[in-house]
Amino acid sequence: MSDVGKSDGAGSGMADVPESTRQRLALALDFDDLEEARLVAAQLQPFFGVAKVGLELFCTAGPDAIAAMAGLGYRVFLDLKLFDIPNTVYRSARVLGAHGVEFLTFHSRGGQDMLRAGVEGLGEGAAGVGAETPTALAVTVLTSDGDAPPHIVPNRIRTAVEGGCGGLVMAAEDLHMANQLAPRMKKVVPGIRLRGSDAHDQSRAATPAEAAAGGADLLVIGRTVTGADDPEAAAAAVVASI
Ligand code: C5P
Numbered sequence: 555m556s557d558v559g560k561s562d563g564a565g566s567g568m569a570d571v572p573e574s575t576r577q578r579l580a581l582a583l584d585f586d587d588l589e590e591a592r593l594v595a596a597q598l599q600p601f602f603g604v605a606k607v608g609l610e611l612f613c614t615a616g617p618d619a620i621a622a623m624a625g626l627g628y629r630v631f632l633d634l635k636l637f638d639i640p641n642t643v644y645r646s647a648r649v650l651g652a653h654g655v656e657f658l659t660f661h662s663r664g665g666q667d668m669l670r671a672g673v674e675g676l677g678e679g680a681a682g683v684g685a686e687t688p689t690a691l692a693v694t695v696l697t698s699d700g701d702a703p704p705h706i707v708p709n710r711i712r713t714a715v716e717g718g719c720g721g722l723v724m725a726a727e728d729l730h731m732a733n734q735l736a737p738r739m740k741k742v743v744p745g746i747r748l749r750g751s752d753a754h755d756q757s758r759a760a761t762p763a764e765a766a767a768g769g770a771d772l773l774v775i776g777r778t779v780t781g782a783d784d785p786e787a788a789a790a791a792v793v794a795s796i
Contacts, residue, residue, distance in 0.1 A: 637661035
């Protein structure tokens with residue numbers, strides 16, 4: 555397989571991105587319109603291998619959003635941060651697991667039993683359609699939360715390990731804790747900002763270089779690229795900085 559990202563589609567000619575870098579970058583498609591999300595996803599595909607469908611897009615388009623991104627050739631990351639009683643999380647994760655997602659988020663605040671239920675449902679849903687077992691990601695603390703006491707993150711990491719999750723979502727500044735307490739788990743970092751870019755509601759933002767150097771396996775990139783005047787140039791800057 556070529557080591558260079560796909561260059562067909564909009565944005566071709568600009569990007570010559572190693573495949574290993576593309577697969578380390580998840581594009582946060584926080585839009586309330588599926589067509590707009592699809593256009594942005596197609597435009598930025600030379601830079602991103604993973605499409606993150608979050609609450610906003612899923613609320614407007616539901617499973618069609620997953621199918622649309624998979625149809626473009628993206629690996630799909632569904633970020634719903636499930637947090638409910640174990641039975642509800644189990645049943646919801648089972649439904650979502652059958653839709654072909656590769657990653658699904660749960661909020662670790664829901665506790666070990668809830669996470670276990672989610673992991674089980676997700677695996678069952680995928681197995682029912684002959685798909686590979688998706689990775690359950692536990693969100694530790696929201697990157698917008700700058701007030702969480704210091705013991706919370708290590709506790710939530712332990713909960714995620716006990717709950718059987720395959721990965722963690724965390725601020726870049728917490729990566730060292732995950733590297734210590736859960737070295738084998740996949741580490742996903744949102745709240746990424748290019749230097750000089752608006753932090754918006756993210757209180758624990760980091761640059762792509764900081765997240766990459768800290769050991770992030772997957773960098774979630776949203777408004778620093780999608781809200782830029784020139785999204786392709788911003789995406790190229792992210793790529794260059796890692
Ligand atoms: O635009 P921005 O880069 O701030 O987008 C960050 C994305 O990552 C959003 O889709 C948000 O829902 C998600 N996220 C986050 N913090 C977490 C988990 C997910 O910002 N802890």
